[in-house]
Amino acid sequence: MMGGTQGGMGKALAVVAGALLFSISTAQADDDLVAAQKQFVTSCGTCHVVDPAAGPRQGPNLAGLVGRKAGTYPGYKYSAALANAGFTWDADNLEKWITNAQAFRPGSTMPYRQADPAKRARIIAYLKSLSVQK
Numbered sequence: 849m850m851g852g853t854q855g856g857m858g859k860a861l862a863v864v865a866g867a868l869l870f871s872i873s874t875a876q877a878d879d880d881l882v883a884a885q886k887q888f889v890t891s892c893g894t895c896h897v898v899d900p901a902a903g904p905r906q907g908p909n910l911a912g913l914v915g916r917k918a919g920t921y922p923g924y925k926y927s928a929a930l931a932n933a934g935f936t937w938d939a940d941n942l943e944k945w946i947t948n949a950q951a952f953r954p955g956s957t958m959p960y961r962q963a964d965p966a967k968r969a970r971i972i973a974y975l976k977s978l979s980v981q982k
């Protein structure tokens with residue numbers, strides 16, 4: 849009985865595996881974004897939210913961050929290091945900032961550094977995706 853069904857099982861499994869591979873590749877972009885969001889929540893979520901309707905936490909709200917002038921979210925009390933930064937957030941300065949915030953802007957009150965380039969890339973991709981949707 850078992851012997852007779854094994855060949856068919858093998859074929860069925862191969863078809864399922866093929867279908868899975870196909871859906872994985874078409875869903876890759878979505879999966880990347882889900883991974884990116886998870887990374888953001890894990891690494892930054894204790895201190896930051898991105899929902900424009902939510903208030904600040906320990907750090908300022910990051911809604912629409914990419915393209916926003918540094919140190920300008922209404923109602924948040926920034927350090928002079930950020931209030932006087934004078935630049936607009938983009939992928940480049942975000943990369944430097946989350947690599948080591950206090951080395952990039954000495955005097956900043958954000959105690960964060962991330963040594964893993966893959967994690968930094970995911971976080972920045974997530975923040976960029978939010979600004980495109982806005």
Ligand code: HEC
Nearest residue numbers: 891892895906907918919920926927930946956957958960
């Ligand atoms: C322990 C809390 C904490 C964590 C974790 C944290 N931040 Fe911050 N963040 C802050 C604080 C506090 C400030 C305000 C810094 C200042 O005024 O010098 C800030 C400011 C910022 C700003 C400046 C925003 C603006 O309006 O100019 C950005 C961008 C930012 N954080 C991104 C991130 C990202 C991305 C992560 C995760 C990789 C992260 N932060 C993790 C506390 C945190």
